[in-house]
Amino acid sequence: MMLKLGPYGLSLEKLRENPHGLDLGALEPRLPGILRTASGLVELAPPQLMEDVERLRERLDQAPPEMVLIGRRHLRSNNSWMHNVGTLVGGSNRCTLQINPADVARLGLEQQAVITSATGRLTVTLEPTDTIMAGVVSLPHGWGHAGSAQAVAAEHAGVSANVLTDDSAIDIPSGNAVFNGVPVTIASL
Numbered sequence: 001m002m003l004k005l006g007p008y009g010l011s012l013e014k015l016r017e018n019p020h021g022l023d024l025g026a027l028e029p030r031l032p033g034i035l036r037t038a039s040g041l042v043e044l045a046p047p048q049l050m051e052d053v054e055r056l057r058e059r060l061d062q063a064p065p066e067m068v069l070i071g072r073r074h075l076r077s078n079n080s081w082m083h084n085v086g087t088l089v090g091g092s093n094r095c096t097l098q099i100n101p102a103d104v105a106r107l108g109l110e111q112q113a114v115i116t117s118a119t120g121r122l123t124v125t126l127e128p129t130d131t132i133m134a135g136v137v138s139l140p141h142g143w144g145h146a147g148s149a150q151a152v153a154a155e156h157a158g159v160s161a162n163v164l165t166d167d168s169a170i171d172i173p174s175g176n177a178v179f180n181g182v183p184v185t186i187a188s189l
Contacts, residue, residue: 003015008022008024010022048173049173051173052172052173055172064135065183065184066135066183066185067103067135067136067137067183067184067185067186068135068136068137068180068181068182068183068184069115069117069136069137069138069139069161069164069180069181069182069183069184070136070137070138070180070181070182071138071139071140071141071161071179071180072098072138072139072140072141073140073141074094074140085152086152094140094158095125095139095140095143095158095159096124096125096126096127096139097113097115097124097125097126097127097137097138097139097186098127098128098129098131098132098137098138098139099113099126099127099128099129099132099137099138099186100128100129100130100132100133100134100135100136101128101129101130102134103134103135103137103186104126104128107186107187107188108188109126109186109188110126110188110189111125111126112124112125112126112189113126113186113187113188113189114186114187114188114189115137115139115164115184115185115186116164116184116185116186116187117164117165117166117182117183117184117185118166118183119163119164119165119166119167120163120164121163121164122159122160122163122164123159123189124139124159137184137186139159139161139164140158140161141161141162141179143158143159143160143161144158144159144160144161144162144163161179164182164184165177165178165179165182166178166182169182
């Protein structure tokens with residue numbers, strides 16, 4: 001229906017007849033006509049962000065944390081419900097803490113370590129990789145199924161990154177919880 005109502009009067013039949021596509025002519029500019037901002041411009045720096053710049057500048061003078069935690073996703077477990085599908089959780093353990101080999105050596109770590117934040121601590125399996133920069137560690141979200149009624153997920157429980165995030169830490173402009181850049185320490189068992 002939307003194809004028929006569109007500016008080109010297309011139909012599914014017409015698309016099927018042209019499996020390699022249709023030439024609908026040259027692109028036509030649509031800006032600024034479709035913008036709904038008060039200024040009629042693309043506003044890349046709205047006042048809410050500009051008001052926060054000074055706070056961010058002040059943070060530049062602070063020493064950064066030794067280590068920060070970021071999240072990650074895996075193709076076969078983008079959402080935690082996928083952890084209860086046997087064919088998707090099979091294979092190697094994906095609930096690992098990715099860490100740069102230089103940090104592993106500097107901290108004297110082995111196969112497992114303790115990661116601690118202001119709100120919690122976890123014992124994690126390490127996955128040294130040079131695809132993550134030194135000073136940053138990555139733990140996938142959506143795990144921590146120990147004791148779950150979902151049998152497959154419980155067999156592949158992993159650990160919950162939520163234990164390490166502080167529900168009182170929020171991003172000032174958006175009001176969202178802070179899940180990335182969480183200061184952590186890593187120590188051997």
